[in-house]
Amino acid sequence: MADFKIHHREGEGVYIIDLKGYLDAHTAPDLETAFQKLLTEKKYRIIVNCRDLTYISSAGLGVFMAYIEDVRKNKGDIKLSNMSAKVFNVFDLLGFPLLYEIYTEEKEAMTKFKTVKAS
Amino acid sequence: MAANPKVMTKRILSQTGHLSEVRDFISAAAGEFGFSEEDIANISLAVDEACTNIIKHAYQNAPDKEIVISVIRSKGNFEVRIVDYGKKFDPTEILPPDLRQNMAHHRRGGLGVYLMKRLMDKVEYSFQPGKHNEVRLVKYLQKSPSVARR
Numbered sequence: 001m002a003d004f005k006i007h008h009r010e011g012e013g014v015y016i017i018d019l020k021g022y023l024d025a026h027t028a029p030d031l032e033t034a035f036q037k038l039l040t041e042k043k044y045r046i047i048v049n050c051r052d053l054t055y056i057s058s059a060g061l062g063v064f065m066a067y068i069e070d071v072r073k074n075k076g077d078i079k080l081s082n083m084s085a086k087v088f089n090v091f092d093l094l095g096f097p098l099l100y101e102i103y104t105e106e107k108e109a110m111t112k113f114k115t116v117k118a119s
Numbered sequence: 120m121a122a123n124p125k126v127m128t129k130r131i132l133s134q135t136g137h138l139s140e141v142r143d144f145i146s147a148a149a150g151e152f153g154f155s156e157e158d159i160a161n162i163s164l165a166v167d168e169a170c171t172n173i174i175k176h177a178y179q180n181a182p183d184k185e186i187v188i189s190v191i192r193s194k195g196n197f198e199v200r201i202v203d204y205g206k207k208f209d210p211t212e213i214l215p216p217d218l219r220q221n222m223a224h225h226r227r228g229g230l231g232v233y234l235m236k237r238l239m240d241k242v243e244y245s246f247q248p249g250k251h252n253e254v255r256l257v258k259y260l261q262k263s264p265s266v267a268r269r
Contacts, residue, residue: 025167058233066227090234
């Protein structure tokens with residue numbers, strides 16, 4: 001069975017989700033639960049760090065798609081960072097870079113959130 | 120070393136928990152055939168998407184149905200046939216997703232089929248009423264181009 005883990009962190013008003021392992025139709029509900037929890041807690045400034053994400057299928061991408069509008073309506077965002085070339089390729093094929101902010105490093109995403117807060 | 124068999128088959132129950140076994144099975148077969156790491160990953164993802172669609176749509180999440188995955192390797196031609204006995208679900212009829220519309224309406228459908236079509240050289244479907252559905256995914260070793268980036 002696919003191994004997938006989610007770790008939560010928090011810093012400077014931004015909530016960071018670290019993904020590890022395989023995100024497919026079997027494990028996508030775990031990510032869904034994580035987003036639901038953040039939204040229930042009104043935490044809308046979210047970075048998803050994909051450094052240890054080995055694999056993603058459309059079921060995983062669908063979760064990002066399902067929550068982005070609610071997050072943005074509340075003046076937040078889901079920013080993505082640290083993807084491997086293999087994982088980025090899947091996001092890229094589906095056109096996600098046009099609609100989502102994807103950063104090489106987590107700190108760039110964090111800086112972007114701070115910039116928006118300051119303006 | 121023994122010659123590779125031309126046909127390899129794997130049967131799974133219609134549960135998403137078995138998708139990782141399918142990916143491992145396809146990756147091993149595609150690797151033996153001589154595909155690059157990138158192509159192996161792409162073929163494996165396409166087959167994952169096809170099986171996920173069968174579990175969700177053809178079998179509507181019933182966990183005790185059968186999916187039969189066969190790899191047929193001929194000269195330069197890597198074909199994966201995926202058979203199920205559920206409802207008709209023809210991926211070739213699915214339109215490309217509109218991401219902005221999907222986001223606005225909290226929809227997420229169509230992504231997997233679109234990926235399958237982008238990742239493979241050929242996607243075909245046949246439906247025999249009362250018998251089975253079959254999705255055929257083909258990747259050519261010779262052409263084997265990297266998936267074009269946008």
